[in-house]
Amino acid sequence: MKKLIIAAAVVFAGLQAGTARAAEDTDPPARDWSFSGVFGQYDRAAMQRGLQVYREVCAGCHSLRLIAFRNLEALGYGEDEIEAIAAEYTVVDGPDDEGEMFERPGLPADRFPSPFANPKAAAAANNGAVPPDLSLMIKARDGGADYVHALLTGYVDPPDGVELLDVQSYNLYFPGHLTAMAPPLSEDAVAYGDGTPATVERMASDVVSFLAWTAEPAMEERKRMGIKVILFLLVFTGVLYAVKRKVWAGLH
Amino acid sequence: MSEFKPTNPVIRWIEHRLPIFSFIDHAVGSGYPTPRNLNYWWNYGSLAGIALVILIITGIVLAMQYTPHADYAFDSVERIMRDVNYGWLLRYIHMNGASFFFIVVYIHLFRGLYYGSYKEPRELLWMIGVTLLLLMMATAFTGYVLPWGQLSYWAARVITNMFTAFPFGETIVTWLWGGYTVGNPTLNRFYAFHYLLPFVIVGVVFMHIWALHRFGSSNPVGIEADGPQDKIPFHPYYTVKDLFGLGVYLTLFAALVFFAPNMLGETINYVEADPLVTPAHIVPEWYFLPYYAILRSVTFDIWFLSAKLIGVILMFGSTLILFLVPWLDRSPVRSARFRPWYKWFFWIWVFDVAVLTWVGANLPVPPYLYIGQVASVWYFFHFLVILPLLSIFEPTKPLPSSIGEPVLKGGGASAAGAASKPMEKA
Numbered sequence: 113m114k115k116l117i118i119a120a121a122v123v124f125a126g127l128q129a130g131t132a133r134a135a136e137d138t139d140p141p142a143r144d145w146s147f148s149g150v151f152g153q154y155d156r157a158a159m160q161r162g163l164q165v166y167r168e169v170c171a172g173c174h175s176l177r178l179i180a181f182r183n184l185e186a187l188g189y190g191e192d193e194i195e196a197i198a199a200e201y202t203v204v205d206g207p208d209d210e211g212e213m214f215e216r217p218g219l220p221a222d223r224f225p226s227p228f229a230n231p232k233a234a235a236a237a238n239n240g241a242v243p244p245d246l247s248l249m250i251k252a253r254d255g256g257a258d259y260v261h262a263l264l265t266g267y268v269d270p271p272d273g274v275e276l277l278d279v280q281s282y283n284l285y286f287p288g289h290l291t292a293m294a295p296p297l298s299e300d301a302v303a304y305g306d307g308t309p310a311t312v313e314r315m316a317s318d319v320v321s322f323l324a325w326t327a328e329p330a331m332e333e334r335k336r337m338g339i340k341v342i343l344f345l346l347v348f349t350g351v352l353y354a355v356k357r358k359v360w361a362g363l364h
Numbered sequence: 365m366s367e368f369k370p371t372n373p374v375i376r377w378i379e380h381r382l383p384i385f386s387f388i389d390h391a392v393g394s395g396y397p398t399p400r401n402l403n404y405w406w407n408y409g410s411l412a413g414i415a416l417v418i419l420i421i422t423g424i425v426l427a428m429q430y431t432p433h434a435d436y437a438f439d440s441v442e443r444i445m446r447d448v449n450y451g452w453l454l455r456y457i458h459m460n461g462a463s464f465f466f467i468v469v470y471i472h473l474f475r476g477l478y479y480g481s482y483k484e485p486r487e488l489l490w491m492i493g494v495t496l497l498l499l500m501m502a503t504a505f506t507g508y509v510l511p512w513g514q515l516s517y518w519a520a521r522v523i524t525n526m527f528t529a530f531p532f533g534e535t536i537v538t539w540l541w542g543g544y545t546v547g548n549p550t551l552n553r554f555y556a557f558h559y560l561l562p563f564v565i566v567g568v569v570f571m572h573i574w575a576l577h578r579f580g581s582s583n584p585v586g587i588e589a590d591g592p593q594d595k596i597p598f599h600p601y602y603t604v605k606d607l608f609g610l611g612v613y614l615t616l617f618a619a620l621v622f623f624a625p626n627m628l629g630e631t632i633n634y635v636e637a638d639p640l641v642t643p644a645h646i647v648p649e650w651y652f653l654p655y656y657a658i659l660r661s662v663t664f665d666i667w668f669l670s671a672k673l674i675g676v677i678l679m680f681g682s683t684l685i686l687f688l689v690p691w692l693d694r695s696p697v698r699s700a701r702f703r704p705w706y707k708w709f710f711w712i713w714v715f716d717v718a719v720l721t722w723v724g725a726n727l728p729v730p731p732y733l734y735i736g737q738v739a740s741v742w743y744f745f746h747f748l749v750i751l752p753l754l755s756i757f758e759p760t761k762p763l764p765s766s767i768g769e770p771v772l773k774g775g776g777a778s779a780a781g782a783a784s785k786p787m788e789k790a
Contacts, residue, residue, distance in 0.1 A: 150623055178442050244635075248442070251626060252634035287644075327634075330445065330452040337453075338622025345618055349611030356608045359600050363400065 140255045140262030140285050143317075147257075147324055150339070153332050154325050156188040161304055162322025163187060165315045168302045170246060173238060173293075175226035178247035179326050182220040186329060187322075194220050201225055239279040241292035250320070250327040257320050259285065264316035267295040368395055389599075391573065397595035398602055399583035401767050405479075406581065406602075407609035408472035413569065414610060415465040420562050422458040426451075430510065432555035434548040437512035438636040456625040462504050463628045464617050466651035469497060477689070478710055480698030481582040487690040489575040492568060494686045499565050501652070501683075506558040508649060512551065513633030518646045520546045520554070526659075529673035545639065586698025587763055594767040645727065653724030654717050654743075655679045660728040661740040678740065685747050692747055694755035702761040706754050713746045 146155040163184070166176065181198035189197070198218035203225055206213035218225070227243075228234035234242045253259050262285040270282035270289075280290045297312045304310050325331075368386035370376050379385050389395040429448050431440035444451035473493070476482055482490035509520045524546065527536045542549025580589075589595050596602075620627065628650055632643050648656050662675035700707040716739050723736035 178439075178446065183446075248634045252631055254631050256631070334452060334456075334622055334625075338618065341618045341622060342615060345611060345615040349608065349615055352604070352608040352611045356604045359604045363596065363601070 138284050140258040140266075143258050143261060145257055145324070146321065147331060150335065152335070154186075155321055157306065158318045158321040159187045159325055160189075161306070161308060161315075162318035162320070164302055164304065165297075165319040166246070166322055169296055169315075170319065171224070171227060173227055173234075173243040174246045175228075175243075176224040176246050176326060177226055178223070178245075180221060180223045181218060183329065186325065191220075198222060239292060241279075243293070246323055246326065248327050250324045252327075257324050260323065261316050261320045264297055264319070265312055368393075391577065392603065393599045394597040396577070396580075396598035397589075397592070398581055398598045399589055399767055400594060400596045400601075401583050401585065402581060402602065402605075403584050404605075404609060405471070405475040405584075407606055408468050408475060410606045411468045411609060411613050412465065412472055414613075415461060415468055416562070416565060416569065419458060419461045419465060420566075422454050422461065423559075423562065425454055426458055427559060430555075432510065432552055434512065434551050434637070437510060437551060441511045453621075456621045460617065460620050460625060460628065462507065463649070463651065464613075464620075465500065466504070468613070469500065470651070473497065473686075474714060477713075478700045478707075479582060479584060480586055480693070480695075480700070482690045483586075483693070483698050484690070485579050486575070486582060489572065489578075490690060491687055492572045492575055494683070496565060496568050496572060497686075498683060499561055499568060503558060503561040503565065504649065504651065506554040506561070509551065509554045510558060511633065512637045514635045514637055514641070514643050515630050515633040515646065517546060517637035517639065518643055519648055520550060522646055523648075524550075526672070526676045526679075529670060529676045582698065583767060584699060585701065585764055585767060587767060589767055591766075647725055650721065650725075653722075654720035655682055655724075657720040657724035657736045658682050658740045658743065660724075661733070661736045663728075663733070678744070682743060685744070689747065689751070692751040694752065695758060695760070697760045697763065702763055703754070703758055704761065705758045709746060709750050709754065713743070716742045716746070 146152060146158065166174075181194050181201075184194050184197065185191075198220050201218035201222070201224070202215050203218045203222050204213055205216050208214055226245075228237060231242050250256050250260060255262070263283060266284040266286070267281055268284055270276055274282065274289075276282060276290065279292055281292075281294050282289055283291045283293075297315050299312060300310045301315060302310050308314060368379075368389045370379055370385060375385055386395065426444065429440065429444050429451065431437055441455070444455050446452075448454075476490065476493070505519070505523060509516045524537055524540050527533050527540065530536065538544060540550075541547065542553060580595075583589075630647065647653070656679075659675040659679040662671045662678060665671050666674060695703060695706070697703055700710055719735065719739045720743065723732050723739060726732040728736065
């Protein structure tokens, strides 16, 4: 198993090193996200649509191994809905009393099953490049949400003189521009339940909203608490300054 | 000095058998006479102490949830971030607390250099402080490895690999790693050291404070107090001043923890360690960047010494040279306020360190490489040449006759009545 991972990683590293040489940075355009800023919060509707994009498009290749179905409560789903989503998946459990592994429908406590059994299988199915896990993707790349959005919408025809291999695509924002990920989104790749038109732009920003949450699920609680803490500290520090002035008044 | 006379019978009973209350009173209470003219740059010592306590408390709680194993460390940190109650808060406080600890300690150190706090009779106090800095570095480095992200792993590899520059280097490095590469044994021992060293730091902090209390704090004018009119009791004057400083510190700290917790970190450390994928750009945490710049500035061998070995020696030397500062700077005047030339060279040196920080964050290619080389040379030139020369040639300004003089209207030395009031009150 370890050897398989190592072999897969070597291939991946080789691909990356090859592309990195041509690197020429293009900064992703800064976008105004619902979750940016001190008061920014996640957009529930966008996250639910983003979940759909992940499940119907990204999940074909990318795992989301840190997220359990029960976590989807944060997207605004009720218990029944979460149980229903989980039950659509088949997970391997066991061993049972006979020592056999068995399959069963997913439960809210299960995590999203990965599309491939192991990195070697992932590499074999993707021309040697292992699709990275998406749980932390927004925190794991410079540029964060802006970068991932730019990447998903940044596929263009290669400029003159750039030869692509069959497995490569040209992307304005990927470091080195040559990526092993084929353009993942096309118009109406999903049919949104709420009637939102599934443009590439919309799907990209929805899935980024969803992945921003998977990377930092405690962000809303963090910011809410932060505002209270800062307000308290400002008042308390002001009081301390007044006390300091009073105590020192007799000295000057 | 005021005598400590408790009125509460319980405290008197304990005090008679174990004089702990008078000990505290003499350490940080009304029984510790402090120069009356300390400015806000003197807040950073107590702030460093509080930063250390915050790190130890959050660290102990995090240790209850963390798994020091190469296969589980990364996921256990994510579990803390997602499933442990307020785990995200504890981890972000701990992570950013280390950065704030270094900010505070660097300002504390710069203050010591500016006001000549290291001069006789406080040389040992200064040297214990430099020892604390070295211990902090070791703690921060071992701690950074624990989340087992890509930079955790590769930083551990790059830094431990420096020892291969020395004779028997390969053997030393294998011994440090507990194997033939950075792996699970390395992570385990780094965890052990990361838990141990903070308590060693606490012990050395007590020595630092002990040495401090031998002669008391230095002060902005750099002359010793010549009577009770120059001093005020630590409590309430400096306890309240330090508390106000703490309020400002915590407000800034909270802004970072709650609204930009990953600003000072590298994104790639949210990718799990992979021994076979070398990150394109390996950088240490910001507080190590100047040393990293010096290490990478040496690109040439000198005689039988390899570039790598010289780089490693200079990198360690950049901190170790601080031990010698009390003897490199022989000027009889402590404070830069009365040293017109040194004041300039001090700020040039601070700028030099800032340049090294900036260079350290960039790849060692021109022009960064050349800028880094010039800045590295200046760093040592400042200590080895400028400080000794200034001691001889600098025309210093006349010193005030007493600490009270510049702060008190109408002259402090003779104003026994008004000026001595505070210590009488104590």
